[in-house]
Amino acid sequence: MRLKSILFLFVFIFSLNSYATTQNQKIKLQLQWKHQFEFAGFYMAKEKGFYQKFGIDVEFIESDGKTNITDKILNEENQIGVWGSGIINEWLNGKDVVFLANYFKRSPLALITKPEIRTPEDLVGKRVMIPFFDVSSASFQQMFKFFNISKDSLNIVEPNFKIPDFEKDNIDASSTFLPNEPYYFIKNGIPYNILDPNNYGVEFYDVNLFSSRKFVEQNSVLIKDFIEATNKGWDYALKNVDETVNVILEKYNTQNKTKDALIFEANESKKFILQKNYPLGSIDINKVKKISELYIELGFAPKRDNLEDLLFISNESTISLTNKEKAFLKDNPIIKVSNEINFPPFDFSIGGEPYGFSIDLLNLLSKKIGLKFEYVNGNWVELYNDFKDKKIDLLHTLSKTSQRENDGFFSEPYLWYQTHFIIRKDNPDIQNIEDLNGKILVVGKYWASEEYISKNYPKIKLLVVDSFEDMLEAVSKGEAYALIGENLIFKYLTKKRGFTNLKLSLPFDEFNSLERTSYRFLVSKDKPILNQLLNKGLKSLTFKELNELEEKWFGKENDIKEFDNSSIKLNEEEVVYLSKKRLIKMCVDPNWMPLERINENGLHEGISADLIKTMSHKLNLNIELVKTSSWKQSLDFIKNKECDILSLAMKTKEREEYLDFTTPYFSSPFVIATLDKELFVENIEHILDKKIALVKDYAFTEFLKKKYPNTKFVEVNNVKEGLTLLSEKKVFAFIDTLISIGYTIKENSFYNIKVAGKLDEKWELSIATRNDESILNKIFEKAVNSLSDNDKQIAYNKWFSIKFEQSVDYSMLWKILIPIFLLIFISTYWNRKLYSEKEKTKKALDSLKKLQDILEIKNFELQRISNTDKLTTLYNRHKLDEVLKYELSRFNRTNISFGLIILDIDFFKDVNDTFGHNIGDEVLVEISSLLKKNVRSSDILGRWGGEEFLIIAPDSKEKDLLLFAEKLRKEIENYNFGIVGKKTCSFGVTISKINDTETSIVNRADKALYIVKNSGRNKVQFL
Structure with a gap:
């Protein structure tokens, strides 16, 4: 009987287990079109069992070409969808979607046209077959905008969703998916042309996975598994094209495609997936940002903050963890962290919420490691005591001392600084620490300076205070002679708090020579694994991530130069190298505009020249131009060590024999230029029987010569010479970068030339350094990584736009x-x-x-x-700063006072939390409109930031200014904001005073505003 019971129990458990393993999570995947190779990765993830491994059963749903795919996902009809970059537009317009993964790195959507239609301008008045969801797409609209074409000027024809037949369908053009339809035209010898938005700077994502936020939040592990399985499916499909095509023919061929057609599509799809360049499924936040900006610019969507919310981020760590580390995360779901209420810019509190550089850094590490931090507010003494009593697990922004090492584990450093004596401007510089004997030095309570000075310099009198701001105030008022502090904090607080009578004296070398020149985390001794995790997280941080944080809290790199020898942090080896080297010799391409040239005055100019100048300023380098007459001579010079760097060079195996290369800092696609009467060039191999011009000694020229050894390539000295040969019909085509060809066409009026095709390759350009001086490469790698998108955009706009403004010759x-x-x-x-x-x-x-x-x-x-805030159309912070500087200058010259009003919408956060950011934006716009109607024509009105507005009122007196502010307050109080109802504002008001600075007058108005905030709001306060 007992044996039967055991057997029954065994069978029961086994059957339960079998039942559990056969019950998969059902997922309906909504495709953006009919079955074809476009979705091969999804098919193979199912066919090869990659989904099954995670317990996922996928059903594929074809599109009917009419239904809105997003609605199907948000209505929970299907769980996951595949669509183009339109999902970014949907999110910007308030739809709660989440972008999961991307597989086509550029959009294959284009127009296939009759051969006589060579440019988008030729479409005006023509019959164009485009689905309703494509005709208004940003991809086409941006291309039309480039040629100033309205979609109303096109005769739009309802699509029949078949391969277009120009004669039968009575059309001139049709939207096309580039990996598909051209096959039919090529096979049947039908002439056609392609208008590809990618050739006009429009590069969108396509084949994007997305879902609803609700489904993602409820199934985050499932989503992560689905993406992982899908990535494996795509990898398999691309490596096994023949097998994948057979699977499509057998199970997914609703369009009745031939095997040849599917193989053609597979090979063409690889050009859009770009697996060699990008990880499968990866999403580049910077590209998503650019796509979103284009939607906003075209008027498709309003601006929306926190773009990261669109992207799926797994709650798990993004770095590799050991089993012990994973167990620690499981056993310690919350880590308690200090937040000093008044230690800006590192950590401080506003309304109980933590802010600062170190807080942002910890939040970034939280995402990378998988830790969740809970911040504990307090002053430094309280927090340190709580740490020693094990009420707090982690302290941050600490210098390493022997005393503190007894209390916890120090992490690796995450920020470096330089320590100076800080004194009043009317006192002489402190040459030596002994200069302070008998004088008062103010120090922070329990700070490293207190411990060090009291132990080593007993003749110096110490004044102990609670914060760095108190230290600055003590020196400013003469209560102490000096303090020892970091340049970064000094810079931040003097700008924010207006300590204008203080200066940085000489560096305090004793501190700068110790480990106190860096900040670290201090971890409780009973949590050594936490310190291990933090070090892993710090190691995973990129230079760009750290640089962005430093720029946010301490200002742009160039602003720091008055305090630091270099705005890019160099290690000791690099500093020693530069001190010995003193001068860097640079060779360039003397004739390659708009990228660079040596002008008639012997100066380096162009895009690269401006970026090199930016980098040299950040590094505090002396760079000397070595003049050459050709690119070949520049290459010869650097081979012979007559110069140290090349400003722009493409990495090749041959060049790696004598050069090292930084990360590329400029890229441009290669394009094919032909005469305007020629048809679209779909592939370079279609024109290899004709004469093609290339610039000699360029890396890409050598690449093409090796790849196509029997081709009639004609080598020229520069881009202008190549386009001249083309214009004179001496060659059929010329190949170079889009930016170089576009610039030279405009500059030299080659109006019989057009861009007729685009190659898959891009010109990725780096700084090249001599490989016998490896330290030089490391230094320029830091310089390249320090370049912001704004740095690059300014240089590009300056040199690529200016030549379009030429007058008629x-x-x-x-x-x-x-x-x-x-x-x-x-x-x-x-x-x-x-x-x-x-x-x-x-x-x-x-x-x-x-x-x-x-x-x-x-x-x-x-x-x-x-100069304009995009949402409200009022002046922005940049313009307000400019006007404020002017008014202060005018006041100092004429003594005619001006007023300053800062107003803040009361409880504005409640509007966003209750009604959403779109309604919040409407409130901001309506208040802007109210203010516009009520300010004087001479007043300057702008958005100061967030829900704050600033008014500069020239020629104002205190009494008039208060009456004016009270009038504005009542106007807003009596206004009805629709669904939101009534809202009020608080006003801080002040008048210019003798010796005012931009900082002091704004601080005074700001202080008045906070008096109102703390005393009931909806009032006017003057200071």
Whole structure:
């Protein structure tokens, strides 16, 4: 009987286990089109059991081409969807979607046209077959915008979702998926052209996985497993094309495609997936940001903050952890961390919420490690005592001392600084610590300086206070002679708090030579694994991540130069190297605009010149230009060690024999230029039987020569020479970068030339350094990584835009017209022919004038945008700072006072939390409108930041200013904000005073505002 019971129990448990393993999570995957190789990775993830391994059963749902895919996911009809970059637009417009993974790194959506349609301009008035969800897509709209084409100027035809037939369908163009439809045209010898938005700077993501936030939050582990399985499916599909195509033919061929067609699609798809360049499924936040900015610019969507919320981030660690570390995370779900309430910019408290550099750093580490931090507010003494009593697990922003090492484990350093004596400006510099004997030095309670000075310099009197701000105030008021402090904190607080009578004296070398020049974490001794995790997290931080944090809290790198020898942190070996080297010799390409050239004055100019200058400023380097006459000579010079670096160079195996390369800091796609009468060039291999011009000694030239050894390549000295040969019909095509060809076409009026195709390769350009001086490469690697997107954009705009604004060359016009007038008298035939030439010239000149007018408008618009807050259309912080500086200067000259008002919307956070950010934005816009209607024409009104507005009122007195502020307060109080109801504002008001600075006057108004905030709000306060 007992045996039967045991057997029954065994069978029961086994059957339960079998039942559990066969019950998979059902997922309906909504595709963005019909079955084809576009979705091969999903098919193979199912067919090879990658989904099954995670207990996922996937059903594929084809699109009908009409239903909104996002709605199907948000309505929970299907769980996960595949769509293009439209999901970013949907999120910007308030839909609660989450971007999970991306598989096509650029969009295959394009227009296939009759051969005579060569540019988007030729589409005007033509019949174009485009689905309703594509015609308004940002991809097409940006291309149309490039040519100033309205979609209303096109005759849009309802699609039949078949391969387009120009004659049968009576159309001139149709939207196309580039890996698909061209196969039919090529196979049947039908002439066609392609208008590809990618050729006009429009690069979107496609084949994107997304889901609803609700489903993701409820199934985060499932989502992570689904992405991992899908990535394996795509990897398998791309490596096993023949097998994958057979699977599609057998199970997923609803479009009845042939095997040849599917293989064609597979090979073409690889050009859009770019697996060699990007990890499968990866999402680049910077590209998502650029796509979102384009949607906003085109008016498709409003601006929305916190773009990271769109992306799926697993709650698990992003770094490799040991089993002990994983167990620690499980056993310690919450780590208690200090937050000193008044130690800006590292940590401080606003309304009980922690802010600061160290807080941001910890939150970044939280995502990488999987830790969850809970911040405990207090002053430094309280927090340190709580740490010693094991009420807090982690302290931060500490210098390493022997005393503190008894209390916990120090992490690796995460921030370096330089320690100075800080004194009043009217006192002489402190040359030596002994200069302070008998004087008062103010120190922070329990700070490293207190311990060190009291132990080593007993003759110095110490004044002990609670915060760095108190230390600055003591020196400012003369209560202490000096303090010892970090340059970064001094810089931050003097700007924020206006300690204008203080200065940085000489560095305190005793501190700078010790480990106190860095900040670290201090971890409780009963949590050694926590310290291990923090060090792993710190090690995983990129230079860019740290640099962005430092820039946010301490200002841009160039701002720090008055305190630091270098705005890029160099190690001792690098500093010693530069001190010995003293001068860096640089070779460049002397004729490669807009990237660079040596101009007639022998100076380096162009995009790279501006970026090199930015880097040299950050490194405090002396860089000398070595003049060469050609790129070949530059290469020869660096081989012979006559120069140390090349400003722009492409990495090749041959060059690696004598050069090291930094991370690329500039890239541009290679394009094929032809005469405007030629058709779209789909693939370079289609024109290899013709003459193609290339610039000699360029890396890409050597690459093409090796890849196609039997091709008629014609080598030229520079881009202009290549385009001249093309314009004169001496070659069929010229290949170079889009930026170089575009610039040279505009500069030299090659209007019979067009960009007819794009290659998959990009020109990735780095700084190249001599490989016998490896330290030099490390230094420039830091410099390259320090370049911000703004640095690059400024340089690009300066050199690529300016040449579009050229005036008409009338001397050339007369050279054309004079022969025309002479030949008019010869014969009627020539008269007619030359009249035709004149008309062509007139059209070209009209086009130039039109382009010039457009650019003038654009430049005006750019200037307006740079000074305007996008949401409210009021002046932005940049413009307000400029006006404030001017008004202070005017006040100092004329003694005519001006007023400053800062107003803040009361309880604005409640609006966003209750009604959402879109309604919050509407409230900001309505208040902006109210203020516009009520300020004087001479007043300057702008958005100061968030829900704060600032008004600069010239020629104002205190009484009038208070009446004005009270009027504004009542206007807002009495206004009805629709669904939100009533809102109020608090006002801080002040008048300019003698010796005011930008900081002091703003601080005074700010202080008045906070008096109102702490005394009931909806009032006006003057200080």
